[in-house]
Amino acid sequence: MRKGSSEVAQPQGGRSSSSDVDAFLRKVAQAPGAATGGAKGRLIFAMDATASRQPSWDKACHIQGEMFRETSALGGLEIQLVFYRGFGECKASSWIANSNELLRRMTSVSCYAGHTQIGKVLKRAIDETRKKKVGALVFVGDAVEEDIDHLGHLAGELGVLGVPCFMFHEGFDPIAANAFQQIARLSGGAYCSFDASSAKQLRDLLAAVAVYAAGGRRALADYSRKAGGSVLQLTHQVK
Template sequence: MRKEKSVSAVKRSTDQEVDLFLNKLSHMPKTTRTKGRLIFALDATASRQMTWDHACHIQAMMFEEARNVGGLEIQLVFYRGFRECKASGWVEDTPHLSRLMTSVSCLAGNTQIEKVFKRALKETNEKKVNAMVFVGDAMEEDIDTLGHLAGQLGLHGLPCFMFHEGNDPVVATAFKQFARLSGGAYCPFDEGAAQQLKDLLTAVAVFAAGGRKALVDYSQKNKGTSTRLLSQIPE
């Protein structure tokens, strides 16, 4: 039987991952748009049901923070079931996005990350997208195909922030590569880390809406996961 890690050891490991994530985020180039655009993509297959419910609440708090620094347009993208991958229009109001998310139920199916990446490329070719958040727990596709698409996103200046639920080492390796190739960052989380996920998603949203300076300002006003590193970043 595998020996379980102590709670303190798990916490230290998670804190280190969070620090690395936020350090990467803090060194992203500053955006110049007054209103950011963020794609919020989620795996809505059956294994994600509990996390999907958390996300409906967390995204509302994330959007509130971003709106305070200049506004944010969000497009919700999700996949589930048999070849079903859908995207909303670009929305600015939290209630509308919340209604979109709560109207979706998770269904069993394979991952469709390729469709998500292709959608992001299409959107940013039409009008600049500042960042993409992806939340998922699996990767069942060809890693080279996805890596190529992630690299294209990087060339277009669209960083992917890959949030990984669970501890599958294959998925972790893939998500880390996609984040690196796109110029984004990787961070793991579990279903009990709602506050951590809120802090991290909010940091990404603030970056998309107002750039690095807005992220520094946010960290100085809010105590949480991002404060330690972001408060040290020069304006």
């Protein structure tokens, strides 16, 4: 049964406005837990792989290389791919430091119908960071079919551990929006909605979070100046 279905304002025109993006990036800049000192950043990249997600999964396969490309000069990035689909299936890869290997793993995944399993994703992030520090969790999805109080508890644990959750919401389902916003808030992360036509925006935002995880706030400010567009305004906000 879905809980927490309070109404959430939807961006006009069916996509994120520039102010929504700016607010998201400002939250990224303020988040705790980024890697510093030349160590490889560690980022959990989690996606809903249920049936409705296939187009977005294919899109993410094409843009994931940007995360590695933008962090190579910062000491690099290790990513763990986590996805759920079908009847209770939730899988996690080993830690990957190579864009080609991540692409190989992602393109081998097919999306199957099933319920959301976000709680398992959050629990995975808790377990991983207790072994070795995780800089951030990125989640991309469009629905929530779980107890929001349980998800909030897990998000709060991640907040205590210093692992911010950056929740990318495709579409404008108000139940999912409310849940994703709660998870972001309780973990110290950020929420941003996007639509199926905003591939460049998603690419830039994913890269921004990866840069943050690998190099911290200063690296994120440098990236925002280079990226321009919706990311450029972050420079003054970080200052």
